Amino acid sequence: MTSHSPSPPHLLFFLFIFLTSGVSSQQFLTSERTTLLNLKQSWGNPTSLINWNSTSSPCRWPEVQCRRGSVVLLRLDNKELTGSIPPFICNLSNLESVLLLHNSLTGEFPRVLYNCSKLIKLDISQNMFIGRLPDDIDRLSRLEFLELGANNFTGDIPPAIGNLSSLISLQLYGNLFNGTIPPEIGNLSNLETLGLAYNEFADPEIPSEFGKLNALKVLWMTATNLVGKLPKSLSNLVNLEEFDLSLNNLEGEIVPELFILRHLRSVFLYKNNFSGQIPSVIQSLNLSQIDISMNRFNGSIPDDFGKLQKLEVFNLYSNQFSGEIPASISQIPTLRIFRVFRNNLTGELPPEFGLHSKLEAFEVSENKFTGKLPESLCAGGSLTGVTAFSNNLTGELPRSLERCDRITTIQLYDNNFTGEIPSGIWTLSNISSLRLAGNSFSGELPSKVARNLSRLEISNNNFSGQIPPEISSWVKLNVFKASNNQFSGEIPAELTALSELTVLYLDGNSLSGELPSQIKSWSSLTILNLARNRLSGHIPASLTSLQDLLDLDLSENQFSGQIPSQLNNLITSLNLSANKLTGKIPSSFDNMAYQNSFLDNLNLCSSRITTLQNCFATTSQSNKFSPKIIAMIIILSAFVLLTSILSMMLMFRGYVNSNPKRIHTTWKLTSFHKMDFSETNILSSMTEANVIGAGGSGKVYRIGVGPPRGYIAVKRICNKNRLDHNQENEFTSEVQILCSVRHSNIVKLLCCISDQNSKLLVYEYMVHQSLDKWLHGRKRNLDPGSVPGFVLDWPRRLQIAIGAAQGLCYMHHDCSPPIVHRDVKSSNILLDSEFNAKIADFGVAKILEKQKPGEGDMSYIVGSLGYFAPEYAYTSRINERIDVYSFGVVLLELVTGKEANEGDEDSNLAEWAWKHYGEGDCVVGALDLEIKDLDTHLEEMSMVFKLGLICTSTLPSSRPSMKDVLEILRRSNPLDQLPEGMKQGREGFDVAPSY
Template identity: 30%
Template sequence: MNSIKGTLPSNLGVSFPNLEYFDISLNQFSALIPVSISNASNLGHLAMLGNELQGEVPSLKNLKSLKRFVLTSNNLGSGGINDLNFLCDLTNATFLRILDINMNNFGGSLPHCVTNLSSSLAHLYLSDNKIVGRIPNGIGNLGNLDSLYLSMNQFSGQIPSDLGNLQNLYVLDLAINSLSGNIPSSFGNLTAINILFFDGNNLQGNIPPSLAGCRNLETFVLSENNLTGIIPPELIGQLASAIQLDFSRNHLTGSLPNEVGNLINLEYLNVSENMLFGPIPEALGRCIKIESLDMGGNFFQGTIPSSMGSLRGMQELYLSRNNLSGTIPEFLEQFLFLRSLNLSYNKLEGMIPTKGIFKNASATSVNGNSKLCGGIPEFEFPKCKFPHSRKGALSNTLKLIISLACGIVGATLALAILYHCVLQREKKQQTSGDTNNFLKVSYQILLKATDGFSSSNLIGKGSFGSVFKGVLDEGETAIAVKVLNLVYRGASRSFFAECDALRNIRHRNLLKVLSACSGVNYQGDDFKALIYEFMVNGSLDEWLHPTQAVAETIERPKRSLSFSQRLNIAIDVSMALDYLHHHCERPIVHCDLKPSNVLLNDDMVGHVGDFGLVRFLPRTSGNQSSSVGVKGTIGYAPPEYGMGNEVWTQGDVYSYGILLLEMFTGKRPTEDMFQGTLNLHNFVKAALPERLVDIVDPALVQENVEDNIIADNCANEDGTRIFSKIRESLISILEVGVACSAELPRERMDISDAMAEMCRIRNKLGENKD
């Protein structure tokens, strides 16, 4: 810790052969480390950090007594492949406890000999170099390690699972590398771990719930990876010691677990730039030590919970780019330490506060909330039409007058609408007999038809409700009744969207709606249901995955679809989409095409159903809806929806492509095998055409096609035969699926072209029908 310059004498180790302690740290020495240093064989402490040393590290074979070796923050190494050879010399140092070569220019791969370093080694610091290649298997044998820093290098490949053997490990830093694969579940054995950095890599898969075993974890950073799945509640529930948690910039889904309330010591939480949804948990209000909270760039909805009013130590709060609604809470004005607040691009409404942080326009962002008003002039929002204090100063009398006025206006409006509806119904009855085809049903009729909505009649569950089988007219008319669960946000909107979509569309391959019911049940609660034609053969999903049938309550024999049946159903679906996209008064986007929404009648004809998420597009082609946000189901929704793009017909084309690939490979797009960059699209694309048998549904490979098709006699190693004409058709079908499910929308086929190609494939087979 001086300002000594110059070079070390070349004869240092010769002149002082009995040196035991040599430390020149934090000076300005330059040039090379003398080769003669190895002659000082009694050295136990050798530290040269914070100088300007350069070149190679000489042989250290004779330094068998070395306990502490520190070269941090120099210019040593050249980025070459042999830079780290000196580490193998240190295997002779059986008492080595500290090895620190951070912040140099060491290149090449980390030699496997590091796994044979002293069993006494406690600190291994290799960060901020140019080390490439894999982390060697066997580091987990260094049982006394308590600190392992490998960050800011170019390590690649998977994280060795044997790192989970390091029971004494206190700090593990793997940040800013090119590591891939899954986080090993064995890391749950790191019971002493306190600090864990994984950020800035290419890790895939789920966050292992086994990490709940890391109960002493205080800092856990997973940001900027490709992790998917949910944030495990069992993990969050066990991290009571956590001070800093960062899961940002991944592809995490699901809700923020209520167990977040157990994080009583938490000071920093960042889950931004994921695909999390649902309400902000009330339990978050129990994290009273929190100072920085970032939940931006997700799909959180509902209001900002009042429980967050207890987070009075908050300094930074970022909730931008979500779907939050309601008013801006008053308690934010009272947060004395709050220095940065971002509520932009939500659906907030009402008056913008004017106290506290809201007096500082440079520290507060509320833009992108079109229903807000007031606030300081710098926000440039319109004045509120009915100014009132934030304490809500409308008198009870005024509230009563407004309530009565609204009631009168509402009643008048309801009568006017009812009168209008009666007139419209009479006009329709005069001009068309089609309305007479709709069943007239009530809650009581549906209750009786489904035996009180009995669980024995339950045939499926959807996003917003349950579907029951029912029988009308004393057993003559079988129906399917979709009962909306109005507790779920969006269920009512789904009901009206489906009514609107099905009111004027008719097609052989669209599920026929027989009626709708909107009223109250016997408990006085709102009741809404849609009544469909009953599809005796259930959903396509049940046939593709018979062991995972949706309707577990109904016993059915194991069944599978033949090649011809799959082809016909695929064409049925394409015809339905072509009709919706190109032959309706306004183009219609289904937004939730998947096997469970394709229903099969007694002739195995496919019918597209569940129109709860449909969007109507303007006739002008560009074809984008004004409704933003993710639509549909993970795995089937196109990538652009996950980035907030508006819905369009090409989104349905992507879903159709994934459905097509699933139908003929038998693999769901959400299976565990699809992690990171490997998805169903890439899996099929990489295998075509040579490895067709490896990816096609085994049920099709084994199918005994009997309609005059001659076997091709080309078999794989297992002797599995596949017929030449079927093989050619399968390749063509999967190529359509790959083309439709391209990641870039401009590379996808139009549904009309896809339908035409599928029909061409069927026609080419000629008379070879199932």
């Protein structure tokens, strides 16, 4: 048996230390696991942390990182956490990084983290924290990264933040800061990233101390109310790479040294008030993006821009630049986006554009360019659009455009182009819009066009020949404008097969023959203009089936016979002048509103239009009544009229005697516009038969007042006894606002009438009633007043969105002080006979006077479920952004067809839309499939859907202003004009640029 020698004493000592330290480490990790499980419970036990349990090691959990057996990092972004940050989080004594972004955490700034003595990185962005940042925030003295963006922090940024000397990144974007920007931030000598964008600072200037941030690489101050000039000290930022001061009110000239900073990669200064010339010396050779659009820059474009061999995006549009485009810019090998439209540029376009790079967008419209369009624009094969309208360009179109398979739009109208359109352009596989009006193009229409072509505008050219019968294959055509050309022959019956056509202009040609007798396929047609041709025969009776027709012009032709009696009475613009029509004018048009619609038709007669023959006189003359019979008729008519008047007077007298409170002397009438009716017209017609709506405050009546107005709408605010306080306020608010504003997209208040118990508000009558009825009426068995089964097409929906945006933009930006509606919704957007939108119901609107802190809050919440902004529910703060949120919901209604409260389970439309988008589902799946022209307008609808998401961001500061919303809606590619930081901005979406 072999004996073992005793172990050396020092080996036993080390074995003892190893075993005891292992036990201690295991106990320590068990304690930290308990802390982590308590955190999970405190944050609502989210299912995303299902792998956190009491049996496994926390160091193996994907959200946890350990070092030497102790937790040093928590990565809990996008985990659906709720509640606040509990103080026991600092029981994780070695914790260095806390990443809690993209959750729903609440409360004030978590001062409990002061006890986390080793904390280096804190990211609580994209949550719902509120209140002011603490004045002693510098107690987090070891912080290197402080990310607080996209919350609801308010007040001043504390100067103490300048004491965090180790900070590398400071992100405070997208909050509600409304105080000052502390110059002490300039003391952060190690700072590389500074994000202050999307806050509403109190008219700040950029502190000159920022010039001391020598390590700074990113300066992001978009939409922060900046005023004044750029401080010269910014030229000291020698390491600056990203410079974004867009959407502010800065003025003056650009610091010349800015474009000498050698590390600079992007400059965003769009939409300010900068003026003067661009510095001629540009040495920032790493620049890849320049956007200085929408300013007041003048002078020429510097030649040195051509030295920027890494430049991809070049946006100088909407300025006052003059002179020629340097040829060297067209030779930049990386150039993708070139936009210089709306300037005063002259000369010829450099011919090498597109030859050296994969050009995607080329927009040079609204300048004074001459010469030809560059031949090589599409040489790279990536071009998606050519926009060069309103210049003096000449020559023929480049045949190279025939190979641009990705191109979707060509806009060359109002130039001096000549020759025929290259045949391949008509059939480009992705083209949807071809706008060539106002040139000298010639040739005939092709028999075949692109499958997606929806808009063709060729008016005021020299096109000739007949309209080909193969036009029936242009199935996606929505707008066809071909006025003032030389087309001849008959209008082919095949043209009427285009069921998606909404606008047709063929006026000013040499078309002849009769109109096709069957035109029922034009079910979507709203405008038909065939004036100044040689058309003859009868006006087809099938025109009466076009229930959407609003504008009909058949003037200066040779039409004969009678006007179809059932012609759509929704037509608002009618011109049948200078024809050979006979007979009586249909009753729906026989009034002075249409007095110029029937001129120069010798055999037409009317009962009411004084400029035409009187039908009664014509009949009398043809029957040759004797003078005695005529006299007897006149006497009898006078007797009947006198008897009727006496009877009405007796009836009204009895009504007054039996209703002493209703006599006209007790009513007070205040008019705001010229009136063509009296209070008697209104009071005598307020019967149940005329009720067209009802709400919490009373009923709405439609009352006929005769020509030329036709109808008015009367809203009655009343109570069984006296009006309560809220009803009085509603009446006062509506009158105070509507009597002072004048805008075509705000409903017109004609007058108000009041007595002790009732208030009457008298408005212009909106024929098509509310947008809500058109979008959702059939779900509730409500008739919007149109053809059964009719669905608003996309062009009309976009028209309505733009109109409503114009009204709100006027209220927010053009009224002084601004007006906040507070109840924007589809039922408060009314539509006139041409589907023009008008904002209505200002009973809870608020005029934003200058207020002391706290005075902007309301003691009670108004608005409608599904429409009011989330911050309004817990702060009751009043500002324009609550209207933007509500309008965003309306945009989502227009695009999806869903109601504001329609979502999944407990969610509303806005929440459902964000969830749909956030899960990566195709936007098409959210669109209203009842829209007939869905494919044609898919891109446009998708853009408006995304705009609706941006407007309904949970962060008020992330929402665009109504001025920006309107500008986006008006552009053909809406989101192209959004700054990067605004393209996203809700929980689960990063609002910061990808620096």
